[in-house]
Amino acid sequence: MTTPTGERADLLDALANARNFLRLTTQNLTDEQATQRTTASELTLAGLIKHVDGAEAGWAHFIQHGQEVMTWDEEAGETWTDTFTPKPGETLAALLARYTETAQRTDALIATLPTLDVAHPLPEAPWFEKGSWTARRVITHLIAETAQHAGHADIIRESLDGQKSMG
Template sequence: MPAHVPPVADERDGLLAYLAQQRQTLRATAHGLTDAQARMTPTAGELSIGGLIKHAARCEAGWIDLVLQRQRGPQRAADESDAAEFALTEEETLAGVLDQYAAAARETDEVIAGIADLGRAVPVPRGLPWFPADVENWSVRWVLLHLIEETARHGGHADIIRETIDGATLFPLLAAAERWPAPWFEPWKAPAG
């Protein structure tokens, strides 16, 4: 996908296209990384690129579970800390979390394609401090906008982490990942050595 969303036909197409673009930019931050690099936390916080992608996959799957009112069970182990939600463990691989993210994206696209009315109510879960107690329902539209927001926020985190790891920035990473033709951006190449 190019760096810009192509023209859209309607609201649904636009929401899904912008979500796909944000996913692609988050994925691009991982281009060319080893598992060890994907685990790195080189900034003042505890975030890693692999952990952000893992979280984004789990987050998107969780929101689609909510849209479908499906109880699939916890996305993480009962003893997993909040910090571990954003970490790529030694048992996990970058390729594995990228596959999970792709699967979550496919499911989102399929589910949304099957919902006739984006205004359909999505009940707000109760008893969780980060959800509003005074709102009964969101809409499917709201969920999609929230997924775009969440993915963009974590994409920004990943941009900073990636630049800290090896100096790579988004457009050269996209040029390398998507094999853009010359001369616009020199595709990113792994540093020698």
């Protein structure tokens, strides 16, 4: 695989930077600390890693296959909130390893797509406008979502033990 240049390199760098800040918030934590609620929010550091990993994997599949892959298993009782909740036995190390694998697959997809203009209709949901998103738009959304959750994680981590990753 050749090294991306131009727009793709810029997008990959921005996504890697946001991922790095998110990962930094979990540095040197135990599983117990990573699943501890430290604010009024239900969010935990492990839950944010799980959610961002799942969201990135879902959006990468969307780029390749369209809206039909943007679902969770409602028949098995899975809900949107479950995307933020580690299951029993899901360790922080395992969640981070899975996130690393997802990031590698996403980066390879971005680097090798024939065009960033490939587009699919968005799934019907109250939080999506009507229309389609290109791969480029999905990637910018991933950057924004990862950066936003890195900010959430930084607040959670500072509330946990005073450690700051950003600032």
